[in-house]
Amino acid sequence: MFDRYEAGEQAVLVHITFSDDEKEDLDELKLLVSSAGVTTVGTVIGPRKSPHPGYFVGTGKAQEIADTVQTLGADVVIFNHPLSPAQQRNLEALCQCLVLDRTALILDIFAQRARTYEGKLQVELAQLRFMSTRLIRGWTHLDKQKGGVGMRGPGETQLESDRRLLSARITAIKGRLAKVAKQRDQGRRARQKAELPTVSLVGYTNAGKSTLFNQITNAGVYAADQLFATLDPTLRQIDIEDVGNCVLADTVGFVRHLPHDLVATFKATLQETREATLLLHVVDCSDEHYRDNIDAVQSVLEEIDAGEVPQLVIMNKIDALDDVSAHIDMDDQGKPSRVWLSAQTGEGVELLFEALTAHLSGQIRALQLALPPAQGKLRLAFYELNCIDNESYSENGDCLLDIRINNVDLSRLRKQFDGNLEACIVKK
Template sequence: MFDRHAGGESAILVHIDFQQDLSQDKNQEDLSEFVELVRSAGLNVLDIITAKRSAPDPKYFIGSGKIEEIINVKNALDADLVIFNHALSPAQERNIEKAVQARVINRIGLILDIFAQRAFTFEGKLQVELAQLKHLSTRLVRGWTHLERQKGGIGMRGPGETQLETDRRLLRDRIKYIERRLEKVGKQREQGRRSRKRANIKTVSIVGYTNAGKSTLFNLTTDAQVLAEDKLFATLDPTLRRISLPQGTDVILADTVGFIRHLPHDLVAAFRATLEESVEANVLLHVIDAASERREENMEEVMKVLQQIGADEIPMLQVFNKIDAIEGAEPRIDRDDSGKPIRVWVSALKNQGIELLKEAIEELAIEEQFTGRLQIPPSKGRLRGYLYELNAIEQEQYSDNGDLVLQVQLPKADWIRLSRQLEEDLSGYIINAE
C-alpha cells in the first residue's frame, strides 16, 4: 500500500477509553477481548498502552504525547508491531507508522490476519482473500500517492495509466474473479440444501459468539474432529454432520464461524455463503458462554449479525454452555408457557446435559412445522413452484373457480423465508392451518 515496515511476532497494544456515551461509540472495545484476539493471532504481547480521550485525534487517533510514549516503549522493548484496538483510517495508520517507525495494524487488520491463519479449505481461503482485498482497496486510495504520476522519458512511455490506476484495476479484477468462484461454491451449497430438503432432513445450525464452545459441543454431539481450541475464531470453515436424535429423528448439524463485536462488514459479506447454513437452517442453536461477564452483550452482538444475514426469525434454542464454571448450576431444560424448549444448560467440556440438548433439538425439529391448506390463484405459479422445490405439497386439486387448493406441510422457518423471498404476506392464502 505504501512503504510498510516489516512485521514480526512481538507487539505493543494500544487501547483508548473514550469518555463519551460508550453505548454510541464505535471505537469502544473490550480490552480483555482485544488481548485474547492478539493471543489468538500467535503474537507476543510486550506492553499495553492505555489512554482516555473525549474524541479521536484526526492525525494520529491518539495525542502526540501518547505517540512519544509508544516510540519510547517500542525502542526500549524492540517491538515489531503496534496494534490498535480500534478502526484507524488509512491516513492515521500511515501517520503513526511514519512516527513510530514500526508496522501498525488496527483491529480489523488483526481479525483479517487471524482469519487468514484459520482458513484451511479452498472456499475459506477465497472468502478471507476477498475480505482482505476489499479492506486493502480502501487503503489504496491514499497509500500510493508517490506513484500517482504517469511514466515518462525515453523507453518509459506507457498507455497513460498511472501505477495507482493499474493497482486499482488489478485489485478490482481479482475481487470480481473471487466473487465469481464463491458464487459457484454458493450454488453447490444450495444444491446440497435442496437435496436435504427433498429427503426431508432438518438442518440445525450452531451459531454464537466466538469462543463460546461451539466446536467442542459439535464434536461431542457428532463424534467429529473439528478443531476446538480456547482461541477466538478457532473455526472458520463450516462442517456438517448427520446425527440421530433420541426418538430416531435424523438431522444435519452444522458448525459455523463465530461472531464478534464490530465484525468487519467485508467479512460478513465474504462469509455470506458459509453463513447461509444458518440462514437456511430449520433450527438455530445459539451457544452462549454462560460464565462470561459479558454474556448479555455477546448475545446481543450475535443477534445483530443474525439480523444482518436474515436469520433472526428462525426458531432458536439457546444453549447456555460452560455451566461447570458456575457454582451450583445443573443441566436442565427451560421451557416457555406452552412447554416449548427455549434454553438448555450444558457443559460441553464435562459432557453434561448433552442428552437433554438432543431431546430439546428433536422437540423443536418435529414441532416447528406449518401444516395447512392453501388456495392460490393460477397467477401464483411461482409460489406453487417454490413449494414443490421444498417438497412441501402433499395434495393438489383445483377448486370450482380454477384456483389451486394445496395441502402443504413444511418447516415454519421455510414458510417464513418463503414469505420474505416473495415479499408477500402468504397468510391470505391459508384456508385452514393445523
C-alpha cells in the same frame, strides 16, 4: 510501497475509551492478539472525546505510543478500533513499525484459519476489499507518468495499475465464489427436498460450538481455546428421537463489531444459518460478559437476515461454574428455552437431545395401517424410521401396523410412495 516493517512477535496494544456506550473489551483484544500468534508486551490506554483526524489519538498519546514501541522493542502496534488509511499511515511514520487496526487483525486470524478452497477465497476477497482503501500514498515515488525515450508506457500511474489489478482479482474471486455458492445451493435444495431439518450452531467466538459439535457427532472438528478456531462450516447428519435424521451445521463464531466486509463476504457460508430450521445459540456462561456477547450475536443475526429463525439457547461451560448442574429452562408455553450443559465433559448433552426433540418433532401422528403383502418396501421404510409400536397380521395376510411418526417423515413417505401410503391407512 510505503516502508512497512514486517510484523513480529511483540505487540503494543492501544485501547481508547470514548464513552460508556462504546467500550471495546481490552481482554477480548488480548485474546484476538494471542489467537493471531502475537505476544503482547505493552498496553497504552486512555480516554478521549472523539478520534483525532490525523492519529486517531491525540498527538501526545501518539508520541507516547511511539516511545513505548521504542522502549519495549515492539514490532507492531495494534489498535482496538478501526483506523482510516491516513491515520494508519501517520502512525506508522511516527512509530516506525507496522500499525494494524481491529479489522486488519481479524482478517489476519481468518487468513490463518481458512482451510477449505471456499474459505480461502472468502478471506482473500475480504483482504482485497480492505487493501483497496489503503493504496493511496502507498506508491508516492511512482505516482507520476514520465515522458521521454524508453519511459512511455500504458498511460497509467502505478496507483491506477494497482487498482486495476485489484479490481480484476476481486472480480475473478467473486466468479469462483459464485460457482461454490451454486454447489452449496444444490446440496441445500437436496436436503430441503428430502425435508431434513437443519440445526445450525451459532454463538460468540470461543463459546464452545465446535466442542459441542464434536460431542454430538464425533466429527473430530478442530476445537481450541482461541478465538475463531472454526472458520469453515462443517455439516454432519444426526438422529433425533421422534424426529429422525437432521443436519447439524457448525459455523464461524461472531464477535462484536465484526467487519462489514467479512459479514458480506461470508454471507454465502452463513446461508446455512439463515435457512436453518432451528438455531442452537451457544453461550459461554462462565464469561462475565456473556449477556453482551448474546446481544452481539443477535446483532449479527439480524444483519444476515437470520433474526427470525427459532432459537434454543445453550448455556455451555457449566463445569467452570460452582453449584450449577445440567438442567433445562422452560418458557411460558412449556417449551425448552435454555439448556445448561458442559460440552467439554458431556454433562447435560442428553438434555439437549430432549430439547431438540421438543422443538423439532412437532405433532406426532399415531396411525393404524393395513399393508398388503405387495407393500413390503413401505413396511421396511417404517422399520428404518423406528416408528412401529405394534405389528400383527390379519386373516387375509395384511400386515397391521400401529405407528407413531412425525409430520416431516410422514410427508416424505407420502411423496416417496405416491398415494400407496394413504390407501393403507385404516385409522388416523
